[in-house]
Amino acid sequence: MKKLMILLILCVTTIALAQDGAAPSPDGTGVRINSRGGIAAPGAAATDGTGARRGRGGAGGAGGGVFGGGRRGQPQVYKYQGLALTPPMGWNTWNTFGTNINETLIKETATIIANKGLKDAGYVYVVLDDAWMARERDENGQLVADPVKFPSGMKALGDFLHSLGLKFGIYNDAGTRTCAGYPGGRGHEYEDARLYASWGVDYVKYDWCNTGSANAQETYRTFGLALLAAKRPMILSMCEWGTAKPWEWASPIAHLWRTTGDIQDRYSTNTRGRGGYGNGWKDILDRQTEQKLEQYAGPDHWNDPDMMEVGNRGLTFAESRAHFSFWCMLAAPLMMGNDLRIMTDDILKVLTDKDVIALDQDPLGKQGYRLIDEEGREVWVKELSNGNWAVCMLNDSPADVVMTLAWSDIPVLAGKTYKVRDLWSKKDLGTTKDNYSGSVVTHDVALFRLTPAE
Secondary structure, three states, rough: HHHHHHHHHHHHHHHHHHHEEEEEEEEEEEEOOOOOOOEEOOOOOOOHHOOOOOOHHHHOOOOOOOOOOOOOOOOOOOOOOOOOOOOOEEEEEEHHHOOOOOHHHHHHHHHHHOOOOOOHHOOEEOOOOOEEOOOOOOOOOOOOOOOOOOOHHHHHHHHHHHHHHHHOEEEEEEEOOOOOOOOOOOOHHHHHHHHHHOOOEEEEEEEOOOOOOOHHHHHHHHHHHHHHHHHOOOEEOOOOOOOOOOOHHHOOOOOOOOOOOOOOOOOOOOOOOOOOOOHHEOOOOOOOEEEEEHOOOOOEEEEEEOOOOOOOOOHHHHHHHHHHHHHHOOOOEEEEEHHHHHOOOHHHHHHHHHHHHHHOOOOOOOEEEEEEEEEEEEEEEEEEEHHHHEEEEEEEOOOEEEEEEEEHHHHHOOOOOOOEEEEOOEEEEEEEOEEEEEEOOOOOOEEEEEEEEO
Protein backbone atom coordinates (compact mmCIF):
# COMPACT_ATOMS: atom_id res chain seq x y z
CA MET A 1 0.00 0.00 0.00
CA LYS A 2 2.83 2.36 0.89
CA LYS A 3 4.49 1.71 -2.49
CA LEU A 4 1.22 2.44 -4.24
CA MET A 5 0.89 5.78 -2.44
CA ILE A 6 4.46 6.76 -3.34
CA LEU A 7 3.85 5.94 -7.00
CA LEU A 8 0.65 7.99 -6.94
CA ILE A 9 2.45 11.01 -5.46
CA LEU A 10 5.21 10.74 -8.05
CA CYS A 11 2.68 10.64 -10.88
CA VAL A 12 0.85 13.72 -9.60
CA THR A 13 4.14 15.61 -9.19
CA THR A 14 5.28 14.70 -12.70
CA ILE A 15 2.02 15.92 -14.22
CA ALA A 16 2.22 19.20 -12.31
CA LEU A 17 5.77 19.81 -13.47
CA ALA A 18 4.83 19.08 -17.05
CA GLN A 19 1.97 21.55 -16.87
CA ASP A 20 3.80 24.42 -15.23
CA GLY A 21 7.47 23.77 -15.56
CA ALA A 22 10.40 25.45 -17.26
CA ALA A 23 11.70 24.69 -20.73
CA PRO A 24 15.13 26.11 -21.44
CA SER A 25 15.55 28.39 -24.42
CA PRO A 26 18.54 28.04 -26.75
CA ASP A 27 20.34 30.81 -24.86
CA GLY A 28 19.80 29.12 -21.53
CA THR A 29 17.64 31.84 -20.02
CA GLY A 30 14.49 29.73 -20.02
CA VAL A 31 11.18 30.15 -21.79
CA ARG A 32 8.47 29.31 -19.26
CA ILE A 33 5.62 27.10 -20.42
CA ASN A 34 2.59 27.98 -18.37
CA SER A 35 -0.17 25.66 -17.23
CA ARG A 36 -2.56 26.87 -19.93
CA GLY A 37 -0.25 26.30 -22.88
CA GLY A 38 1.15 29.82 -23.20
CA ILE A 39 4.87 30.47 -23.69
CA ALA A 40 6.26 33.33 -21.68
CA ALA A 41 9.41 35.16 -22.75
CA PRO A 42 11.90 35.49 -19.89
CA GLY A 43 11.25 38.41 -17.56
CA ALA A 44 8.39 39.69 -19.66
CA ALA A 45 5.28 41.67 -18.92
CA ALA A 46 2.58 42.25 -21.47
CA THR A 47 1.69 45.75 -20.51
CA ASP A 48 5.09 47.28 -21.18
CA GLY A 49 5.67 45.58 -24.53
CA THR A 50 8.75 43.66 -23.44
CA GLY A 51 7.46 40.20 -24.19
CA ALA A 52 4.82 37.55 -23.72
CA ARG A 53 3.45 36.55 -20.31
CA ARG A 54 1.09 34.07 -18.77
CA GLY A 55 -2.39 35.47 -18.53
CA ARG A 56 -5.31 36.50 -20.62
CA GLY A 57 -4.95 36.61 -24.37
CA GLY A 58 -5.60 39.68 -26.43
CA ALA A 59 -4.02 42.07 -28.85
CA GLY A 60 -1.56 44.67 -27.73
CA GLY A 61 -1.97 48.29 -28.59
CA ALA A 62 0.06 50.46 -30.92
CA GLY A 63 2.85 50.49 -28.36
CA GLY A 64 3.69 46.86 -29.08
CA GLY A 65 2.23 45.04 -26.06
CA VAL A 66 2.38 41.24 -26.19
CA PHE A 67 0.29 38.59 -24.50
CA GLY A 68 1.21 34.95 -24.21
CA GLY A 69 -2.16 33.52 -25.16
CA GLY A 70 -2.95 31.56 -22.03
CA ARG A 71 -6.53 30.32 -22.22
CA ARG A 72 -7.38 27.12 -24.02
CA GLY A 73 -8.66 27.78 -27.52
CA GLN A 74 -6.77 31.05 -27.88
CA PRO A 75 -3.68 31.22 -30.10
CA GLN A 76 -0.25 31.68 -28.61
CA VAL A 77 1.44 34.89 -29.75
CA TYR A 78 5.10 34.86 -30.70
CA LYS A 79 5.61 38.46 -31.79
CA TYR A 80 5.40 42.03 -30.59
CA GLN A 81 1.88 43.09 -31.42
CA GLY A 82 0.80 46.41 -32.87
CA LEU A 83 4.00 47.18 -34.81
CA ALA A 84 2.38 46.89 -38.25
CA LEU A 85 -1.23 47.97 -37.93
CA THR A 86 -0.85 49.19 -41.52
CA PRO A 87 1.53 47.60 -44.04
CA PRO A 88 5.18 48.59 -43.44
CA MET A 89 6.76 50.99 -45.93
CA GLY A 90 10.42 51.45 -46.73
CA TRP A 91 13.30 50.47 -49.02
CA ASN A 92 15.29 47.27 -49.42
CA THR A 93 18.68 46.77 -51.07
CA TRP A 94 18.14 43.45 -52.87
CA ASN A 95 16.16 44.10 -56.06
CA THR A 96 18.71 46.52 -57.51
CA PHE A 97 21.96 45.92 -55.68
CA GLY A 98 21.96 42.26 -54.63
CA THR A 99 25.13 41.57 -52.66
CA ASN A 100 26.81 44.80 -53.79
CA ILE A 101 25.92 46.95 -50.80
CA ASN A 102 27.95 49.18 -48.55
CA GLU A 103 27.74 51.88 -45.92
CA THR A 104 27.95 54.76 -48.39
CA LEU A 105 25.05 53.43 -50.47
CA ILE A 106 22.85 53.03 -47.40
CA LYS A 107 23.60 56.50 -46.08
CA GLU A 108 23.06 58.16 -49.46
CA THR A 109 19.77 56.36 -49.93
CA ALA A 110 18.58 57.11 -46.42
CA THR A 111 19.35 60.80 -46.89
CA ILE A 112 17.27 60.84 -50.09
CA ILE A 113 14.38 59.14 -48.29
CA ALA A 114 14.54 61.73 -45.52
CA ASN A 115 14.89 64.78 -47.78
CA LYS A 116 12.78 64.06 -50.87
CA GLY A 117 9.40 63.50 -49.32
CA LEU A 118 9.60 59.70 -49.12
CA LYS A 119 9.79 59.62 -45.33
CA ASP A 120 6.86 62.02 -45.11
CA ALA A 121 4.91 59.70 -47.43
CA GLY A 122 5.48 56.82 -44.98
CA TYR A 123 8.67 55.09 -46.17
CA VAL A 124 10.60 54.72 -42.93
CA TYR A 125 12.25 51.28 -42.94
CA VAL A 126 15.70 51.04 -44.53
CA VAL A 127 16.41 47.32 -44.85
CA LEU A 128 19.80 45.77 -45.55
CA ASP A 129 19.25 42.48 -47.36
CA ASP A 130 21.73 39.60 -47.82
CA ALA A 131 25.53 40.07 -47.74
CA TRP A 132 25.89 42.78 -45.10
CA MET A 133 27.87 40.42 -42.86
CA ALA A 134 31.31 38.83 -42.97
CA ARG A 135 31.61 35.39 -44.54
CA GLU A 136 31.98 33.69 -41.16
CA ARG A 137 30.97 34.34 -37.57
CA ASP A 138 33.68 35.46 -35.15
CA GLU A 139 35.45 33.28 -32.60
CA ASN A 140 32.53 33.73 -30.20
CA GLY A 141 29.97 32.66 -32.77
CA GLN A 142 28.66 36.20 -33.30
CA LEU A 143 27.69 37.77 -36.61
CA VAL A 144 30.03 40.51 -37.73
CA ALA A 145 29.42 43.28 -40.24
CA ASP A 146 31.69 43.06 -43.29
CA PRO A 147 34.54 45.39 -42.26
CA VAL A 148 35.15 46.56 -45.83
CA LYS A 149 31.53 47.23 -46.75
CA PHE A 150 30.52 48.61 -43.35
CA PRO A 151 33.63 49.92 -41.61
CA SER A 152 31.66 51.86 -39.00
CA GLY A 153 29.65 48.81 -37.98
CA MET A 154 25.95 48.15 -37.63
CA LYS A 155 25.37 50.06 -34.40
CA ALA A 156 26.70 53.27 -35.95
CA LEU A 157 24.62 52.71 -39.09
CA GLY A 158 21.50 52.18 -37.02
CA ASP A 159 22.21 55.36 -35.07
CA PHE A 160 22.58 57.27 -38.34
CA LEU A 161 19.26 56.01 -39.66
CA HIS A 162 17.52 56.84 -36.41
CA SER A 163 18.99 60.35 -36.48
CA LEU A 164 17.14 60.89 -39.77
CA GLY A 165 13.87 59.72 -38.27
CA LEU A 166 14.09 56.39 -40.11
CA LYS A 167 14.07 52.79 -38.87
CA PHE A 168 16.72 50.12 -39.25
CA GLY A 169 16.01 46.81 -40.99
CA ILE A 170 18.34 43.86 -41.36
CA TYR A 171 18.37 40.42 -43.00
CA ASN A 172 19.23 36.88 -42.08
CA ASP A 173 18.13 33.38 -42.90
CA ALA A 174 16.52 30.51 -41.03
CA GLY A 175 19.02 28.02 -42.46
CA THR A 176 22.69 27.31 -41.95
CA ARG A 177 23.61 29.76 -44.71
CA THR A 178 21.85 32.68 -46.32
CA CYS A 179 20.80 32.51 -49.96
CA ALA A 180 24.07 34.22 -50.94
CA GLY A 181 26.18 31.90 -48.76
CA TYR A 182 26.71 34.04 -45.66
CA PRO A 183 26.21 32.77 -42.08
CA GLY A 184 22.59 31.84 -41.39
CA GLY A 185 20.72 31.96 -38.12
CA ARG A 186 20.11 28.25 -37.58
CA GLY A 187 21.03 27.44 -33.96
CA HIS A 188 21.91 31.08 -33.24
CA GLU A 189 18.42 32.55 -32.98
CA TYR A 190 18.63 33.95 -29.46
CA GLU A 191 22.15 35.35 -29.64
CA ASP A 192 21.40 36.93 -33.04
CA ALA A 193 18.20 38.51 -31.76
CA ARG A 194 20.07 40.02 -28.81
CA LEU A 195 22.74 41.32 -31.19
CA TYR A 196 20.14 42.95 -33.45
CA ALA A 197 18.53 44.56 -30.42
CA SER A 198 21.88 45.96 -29.29
CA TRP A 199 22.32 47.53 -32.73
CA GLY A 200 18.90 49.21 -32.59
CA VAL A 201 17.32 47.06 -35.29
CA ASP A 202 13.59 47.66 -35.85
CA TYR A 203 12.80 45.14 -38.61
CA VAL A 204 14.15 41.69 -39.46
CA LYS A 205 13.66 39.96 -42.80
CA TYR A 206 14.20 36.22 -42.27
CA ASP A 207 14.78 34.09 -45.38
CA TRP A 208 14.40 30.33 -46.00
CA CYS A 209 17.48 29.11 -47.90
CA ASN A 210 19.55 26.12 -46.79
CA THR A 211 16.98 24.91 -44.26
CA GLY A 212 17.05 21.23 -45.20
CA SER A 213 14.12 19.35 -43.69
CA ALA A 214 13.33 22.01 -41.08
CA ASN A 215 9.67 22.69 -40.31
CA ALA A 216 8.85 26.27 -41.26
CA GLN A 217 6.26 26.86 -38.56
CA GLU A 218 8.49 25.60 -35.75
CA THR A 219 11.56 27.39 -37.08
CA TYR A 220 9.93 30.80 -37.39
CA ARG A 221 8.18 30.36 -34.06
CA THR A 222 11.58 29.81 -32.43
CA PHE A 223 12.93 33.00 -33.96
CA GLY A 224 9.80 34.88 -32.95
CA LEU A 225 10.39 33.84 -29.35
CA ALA A 226 14.02 34.91 -29.66
CA LEU A 227 12.94 38.39 -30.77
CA LEU A 228 10.57 38.61 -27.79
CA ALA A 229 13.33 37.55 -25.44
CA ALA A 230 15.60 40.29 -26.86
CA LYS A 231 13.13 42.81 -25.41
CA ARG A 232 13.23 45.24 -28.31
CA PRO A 233 10.16 45.56 -30.55
CA MET A 234 11.14 44.36 -34.02
CA ILE A 235 8.92 43.58 -37.00
CA LEU A 236 9.40 40.04 -38.30
CA SER A 237 9.17 39.71 -42.08
CA MET A 238 9.04 36.02 -43.05
CA CYS A 239 10.52 35.23 -46.45
CA GLU A 240 9.45 31.59 -46.77
CA TRP A 241 8.07 32.16 -50.34
CA GLY A 242 4.65 30.68 -49.55
CA THR A 243 5.89 27.09 -49.81
CA ALA A 244 4.26 25.95 -46.55
CA LYS A 245 1.23 28.27 -46.92
CA PRO A 246 2.26 30.61 -44.09
CA TRP A 247 -0.93 32.63 -44.45
CA GLU A 248 -2.68 29.73 -42.71
CA TRP A 249 -0.48 29.75 -39.58
CA ALA A 250 1.92 32.69 -39.43
CA SER A 251 -0.33 35.41 -38.02
CA PRO A 252 0.72 34.83 -34.37
CA ILE A 253 4.40 34.68 -35.39
CA ALA A 254 5.17 37.31 -38.02
CA HIS A 255 3.88 40.70 -39.10
CA LEU A 256 4.17 39.80 -42.79
CA TRP A 257 4.99 36.74 -44.85
CA ARG A 258 5.98 36.22 -48.46
CA THR A 259 3.41 34.52 -50.64
CA THR A 260 5.50 33.68 -53.73
CA GLY A 261 9.02 33.36 -55.04
CA ASP A 262 11.08 36.43 -55.96
CA ILE A 263 9.91 39.28 -58.15
CA GLN A 264 11.71 40.62 -61.26
CA ASP A 265 11.31 43.94 -63.05
CA ARG A 266 9.01 42.44 -65.66
CA TYR A 267 5.28 42.74 -66.28
CA SER A 268 4.93 38.98 -66.73
CA THR A 269 7.15 35.98 -67.36
CA ASN A 270 4.14 33.64 -67.51
CA THR A 271 4.97 31.83 -64.27
CA ARG A 272 1.57 32.52 -62.66
CA GLY A 273 3.58 33.33 -59.55
CA ARG A 274 5.11 29.87 -59.27
CA GLY A 275 8.62 30.79 -60.47
CA GLY A 276 11.35 30.65 -57.86
CA TYR A 277 13.30 33.74 -58.94
CA GLY A 278 11.65 34.80 -62.15
CA ASN A 279 8.18 36.18 -61.46
CA GLY A 280 6.85 39.31 -63.08
CA TRP A 281 4.62 41.45 -60.90
CA LYS A 282 1.53 40.40 -62.88
CA ASP A 283 2.40 36.74 -62.24
CA ILE A 284 2.56 37.44 -58.52
CA LEU A 285 -0.72 39.34 -58.71
CA ASP A 286 -2.37 36.32 -60.32
CA ARG A 287 -1.09 34.09 -57.53
CA GLN A 288 -2.75 36.25 -54.85
CA THR A 289 -6.17 35.75 -56.35
CA GLU A 290 -5.69 32.06 -57.21
CA GLN A 291 -4.90 31.36 -53.55
CA LYS A 292 -7.73 33.64 -52.32
CA LEU A 293 -5.24 35.29 -50.00
CA GLU A 294 -7.41 38.31 -49.22
CA GLN A 295 -9.09 36.36 -46.39
CA TYR A 296 -5.81 36.10 -44.45
CA ALA A 297 -4.61 39.71 -44.41
CA GLY A 298 -5.32 42.42 -41.88
CA PRO A 299 -3.76 44.79 -39.35
CA ASP A 300 -0.49 43.39 -37.98
CA HIS A 301 -0.57 40.31 -40.30
CA TRP A 302 -0.03 41.00 -43.99
CA ASN A 303 0.45 38.96 -47.14
CA ASP A 304 3.71 40.07 -48.75
CA PRO A 305 3.85 39.76 -52.57
CA ASP A 306 7.55 40.80 -52.44
CA MET A 307 9.34 44.11 -52.71
CA MET A 308 8.44 46.56 -55.45
CA GLU A 309 10.17 46.94 -58.80
CA VAL A 310 8.64 50.38 -59.41
CA GLY A 311 11.10 52.51 -61.38
CA ASN A 312 13.41 49.69 -62.43
CA ARG A 313 14.54 49.41 -66.04
CA GLY A 314 12.56 46.31 -67.00
CA LEU A 315 9.22 48.12 -66.60
CA THR A 316 7.66 50.88 -68.63
CA PHE A 317 6.35 53.88 -66.73
CA ALA A 318 2.79 52.57 -67.17
CA GLU A 319 3.79 49.15 -65.82
CA SER A 320 5.48 50.76 -62.82
CA ARG A 321 2.40 52.84 -62.07
CA ALA A 322 0.09 49.83 -62.42
CA HIS A 323 2.43 47.73 -60.26
CA PHE A 324 2.29 50.36 -57.52
CA SER A 325 -1.49 50.65 -57.83
CA PHE A 326 -1.98 46.94 -57.33
CA TRP A 327 0.40 46.64 -54.39
CA CYS A 328 -1.71 49.35 -52.75
CA MET A 329 -4.89 47.48 -53.66
CA LEU A 330 -3.41 44.35 -52.06
CA ALA A 331 -2.63 46.16 -48.80
CA ALA A 332 0.91 44.94 -49.43
CA PRO A 333 4.02 46.11 -47.59
CA LEU A 334 5.47 48.88 -49.77
CA MET A 335 9.20 48.22 -49.93
CA MET A 336 10.88 50.18 -52.69
CA GLY A 337 13.54 48.25 -54.60
CA ASN A 338 14.92 50.84 -57.02
CA ASP A 339 18.05 52.99 -57.01
CA LEU A 340 16.76 56.19 -55.44
CA ARG A 341 19.90 58.08 -56.48
CA ILE A 342 18.87 57.96 -60.16
CA MET A 343 15.10 57.94 -59.71
CA THR A 344 13.17 60.13 -62.14
CA ASP A 345 10.73 62.78 -60.96
CA ASP A 346 7.86 60.84 -62.52
CA ILE A 347 8.67 57.73 -60.46
CA LEU A 348 9.12 59.80 -57.30
CA LYS A 349 5.68 61.29 -57.93
CA VAL A 350 4.17 57.82 -58.23
CA LEU A 351 5.84 56.52 -55.09
CA THR A 352 4.78 59.51 -53.01
CA ASP A 353 1.20 59.85 -54.26
CA LYS A 354 -0.70 60.27 -51.01
CA ASP A 355 -4.11 59.43 -52.48
CA VAL A 356 -2.89 56.07 -53.76
CA ILE A 357 -0.81 55.29 -50.65
CA ALA A 358 -3.95 55.96 -48.59
CA LEU A 359 -5.52 52.87 -50.19
CA ASP A 360 -2.65 50.73 -48.95
CA GLN A 361 -2.56 52.33 -45.51
CA ASP A 362 -6.30 52.34 -44.94
CA PRO A 363 -6.90 51.43 -41.27
CA LEU A 364 -9.56 48.85 -42.09
CA GLY A 365 -6.73 46.68 -43.44
CA LYS A 366 -8.68 44.85 -46.13
CA GLN A 367 -6.82 43.24 -49.03
CA GLY A 368 -8.33 43.83 -52.47
CA TYR A 369 -9.43 41.01 -54.72
CA ARG A 370 -10.20 40.39 -58.38
CA LEU A 371 -13.88 40.65 -59.26
CA ILE A 372 -13.83 40.55 -63.07
CA ASP A 373 -11.35 38.60 -65.20
CA GLU A 374 -11.92 38.96 -68.93
CA GLU A 375 -9.68 38.75 -71.97
CA GLY A 376 -7.53 41.89 -71.78
CA ARG A 377 -9.36 43.37 -68.78
CA GLU A 378 -9.43 42.86 -65.04
CA VAL A 379 -11.37 44.71 -62.35
CA TRP A 380 -10.29 44.60 -58.72
CA VAL A 381 -12.08 45.99 -55.66
CA LYS A 382 -10.90 46.84 -52.16
CA GLU A 383 -13.07 47.74 -49.20
CA LEU A 384 -11.97 50.88 -47.35
CA SER A 385 -12.97 52.49 -44.09
CA ASN A 386 -15.96 54.85 -43.78
CA GLY A 387 -17.92 53.00 -46.45
CA ASN A 388 -15.43 53.86 -49.22
CA TRP A 389 -14.24 51.50 -51.96
CA ALA A 390 -11.24 51.39 -54.26
CA VAL A 391 -11.67 50.03 -57.79
CA CYS A 392 -8.77 49.27 -60.14
CA MET A 393 -9.22 48.33 -63.82
CA LEU A 394 -6.21 46.85 -65.63
CA ASN A 395 -5.57 46.91 -69.36
CA ASP A 396 -3.98 43.47 -69.71
CA SER A 397 -3.94 43.66 -73.50
CA PRO A 398 -0.85 44.47 -75.63
CA ALA A 399 -2.39 47.67 -77.04
CA ASP A 400 -3.79 50.98 -75.78
CA VAL A 401 -7.58 50.75 -75.66
CA VAL A 402 -10.67 52.66 -74.61
CA MET A 403 -11.99 50.82 -71.57
CA THR A 404 -15.44 51.00 -70.05
CA LEU A 405 -16.74 50.06 -66.65
CA ALA A 406 -20.38 49.74 -65.64
CA TRP A 407 -20.56 50.36 -61.91
CA SER A 408 -23.63 48.13 -61.75
CA ASP A 409 -21.31 45.20 -62.55
CA ILE A 410 -19.78 45.54 -59.07
CA PRO A 411 -22.18 43.78 -56.68
CA VAL A 412 -20.50 45.04 -53.50
CA LEU A 413 -21.68 48.56 -54.32
CA ALA A 414 -25.18 47.21 -53.74
CA GLY A 415 -26.82 49.71 -56.06
CA LYS A 416 -25.82 52.66 -53.88
CA THR A 417 -24.59 55.91 -55.39
CA TYR A 418 -20.94 56.89 -54.91
CA LYS A 419 -18.88 59.86 -55.92
CA VAL A 420 -16.02 58.78 -58.21
CA ARG A 421 -12.48 60.15 -58.02
CA ASP A 422 -9.84 59.19 -60.60
CA LEU A 423 -6.76 58.95 -58.38
CA TRP A 424 -4.08 59.20 -61.07
CA SER A 425 -5.65 61.99 -63.12
CA LYS A 426 -6.80 63.77 -59.93
CA LYS A 427 -10.23 64.35 -61.43
CA ASP A 428 -13.71 63.98 -60.02
CA LEU A 429 -15.84 61.98 -62.47
CA GLY A 430 -19.30 62.54 -61.10
CA THR A 431 -21.08 59.56 -59.56
CA THR A 432 -21.67 55.90 -60.21
CA LYS A 433 -24.92 56.80 -61.92
CA ASP A 434 -22.76 57.30 -65.02
CA ASN A 435 -20.55 54.51 -66.36
CA TYR A 436 -16.83 55.08 -66.84
CA SER A 437 -15.17 55.26 -70.25
CA GLY A 438 -11.58 56.27 -70.89
CA SER A 439 -8.35 55.50 -72.73
CA VAL A 440 -5.91 53.24 -70.84
CA VAL A 441 -2.48 52.43 -72.25
CA THR A 442 -1.22 48.87 -72.36
CA HIS A 443 -0.46 47.40 -68.95
CA ASP A 444 -1.69 50.53 -67.17
CA VAL A 445 -4.68 51.00 -64.90
CA ALA A 446 -7.60 53.26 -64.21
CA LEU A 447 -7.74 53.67 -60.42
CA PHE A 448 -10.74 55.07 -58.56
CA ARG A 449 -11.80 55.88 -55.05
CA LEU A 450 -15.55 55.70 -54.43
CA THR A 451 -17.08 57.73 -51.61
CA PRO A 452 -20.75 57.43 -50.59
CA ALA A 453 -22.76 60.29 -52.07
CA GLU A 454 -24.71 62.26 -49.47
